[in-house]
Amino acid sequence: MTDSLSEGDILDAVARCAGRHGRGARPPAEGAEVSRLQMLDLTVDRSIETRTTRQVRRGGRPDLSHLTVYEGDLGDCPVEPPADPARPKTVEFVLRGSVRKVSCTCTGGRTPCERCSTRGTLRCTEGSPCPDCAGVDPCTWCDGTGKRRTGAPAAARSGPARPRVTCAECRKPGTACPGCRGKGVKKCTKCNGTGAVPCPSCDGEGSTRHDGCDGTGTLTLYTGGFVTYTAHRTSLTLPEPRPPRRVRHRTRGAAWERVTLKKAGAALPDGLDPSHHKAVGAALAPRPDEVSRRAELGWLPLAQVVLADDPDHVFYVFPGRDGPEACSVWSRRRVLRAAWSAAAAAVLLVLVLALIG
Numbered sequence: 001m002t003d004s005l006s007e008g009d010i011l012d013a014v015a016r017c018a019g020r021h022g023r024g025a026r027p028p029a030e031g032a033e034v035s036r037l038q039m040l041d042l043t044v045d046r047s048i049e050t051r052t053t054r055q056v057r058r059g060g061r062p063d064l065s066h067l068t069v070y071e072g073d074l075g076d077c078p079v080e081p082p083a084d085p086a087r088p089k090t091v092e093f094v095l096r097g098s099v100r101k102v103s104c105t106c107t108g109g110r111t112p113c114e115r116c117s118t119r120g121t122l123r124c125t126e127g128s129p130c131p132d133c134a135g136v137d138p139c140t141w142c143d144g145t146g147k148r149r150t151g152a153p154a155a156a157r158s159g160p161a162r163p164r165v166t167c168a169e170c171r172k173p174g175t176a177c178p179g180c181r182g183k184g185v186k187k188c189t190k191c192n193g194t195g196a197v198p199c200p201s202c203d204g205e206g207s208t209r210h211d212g213c214d215g216t217g218t219l220t221l222y223t224g225g226f227v228t229y230t231a232h233r234t235s236l237t238l239p240e241p242r243p244p245r246r247v248r249h250r251t252r253g254a255a256w257e258r259v260t261l262k263k264a265g266a267a268l269p270d271g272l273d274p275s276h277h278k279a280v281g282a283a284l285a286p287r288p289d290e291v292s293r294r295a296e297l298g299w300l301p302l303a304q305v306v307l308a309d310d311p312d313h314v315f316y317v318f319p320g321r322d323g324p325e326a327c328s329v330w331s332r333r334r335v336l337r338a339a340w341s342a343a344a345a346a347v348l349l350v351l352v353l354a355l356i357g
Helices: 007-019 245-253 274-283 332-356
Strands: 032-059 068-070 089-095 100-103 110-112 121-123 196-198 207-209 218-238 257-261 290-307 310-320 323-330
Touching (some): 007 323, 032 274
Parallel strands (some): 068 089
Antiparallel strands (some): 089 218, 121 196, 290 310, 310 323
16 A cells, blocks of 8 residues: 555655754664554545425416426436536426415415504604603503503603693593693604504505415415435545644645545455455445435555654655655654643742742
8 A cells, every 4th residue: 555655765755854853864774663554535425316295385376387297106207316416406396187276365465464463553652752741641541552551650740730631542531641642752753743653564554465375365286296316425534543633734735546436336446555445335335315426535655654763753754746755743752741841830830920929
């Protein structure tokens, strides 16, 4: 699997990388521990087919001439899967003889407006409080709502009492403030003092267009058949555990070997590490109702090198665009030493701050 990386290539690449860290000499072969592995990346896009039938209801009298008519079993209808397995697709059919027109339960394509309860108006709330009652006690019987008050009366405005008049809201005589006649607000320019504005939901008509029938009052019912192709993607990345992040970043532009497999059961490429065959075979196993696929498989030889006289670094070598390349990362020993140093520095800082405090 790593024929493209000879022992000499690996050591030369490590020497160049080590030289950038202040090591100029090529490391001797006996002083280097070389482990070979292979990075692998697999993405499988599958097109999964499902066929279902259900009752369809559409408003009005839609044109169904573009739908293919089927008879018998929907499974017998030939459908071309999407050319790209990663793109979803749905094809609709109509069962022969199932189309019928019925009247909608609405009234002429309209339904009662829920916001204004068919009144067509809403109470205006933009008027300024009445200067006589301050909007506090416009009507002793309905509080300006037009309906019988259920709670305790609001606190009356202080000042000389004025005789009450008939309320314009509830029509109760001798209950309303004479300044606003029970409305609680002075004359509003928006509602012209009527206390009511057209309902914006129904434009004052008291009813709204029924979306269920597209406002036509008629429904079209039929048995629809649906052939749906769903895109399903799975991926596999090896080895586990994965190489360090720095190595994965550096190898993105490396000379990966790549192949595209479009059929289930296709033979795996010769360059693939035999230790990966089981995992790749499981990822490529056919799924129920799979009708097409596209598998993008890539692999890259990788060598891990540890130098006896440099325990603080681990070197990784891989085929680059212009020959073998190497990058180094801290060894576990150095990471732990740095972590202990940081922890010790933090403890020392806490002690210093405690002494200063």
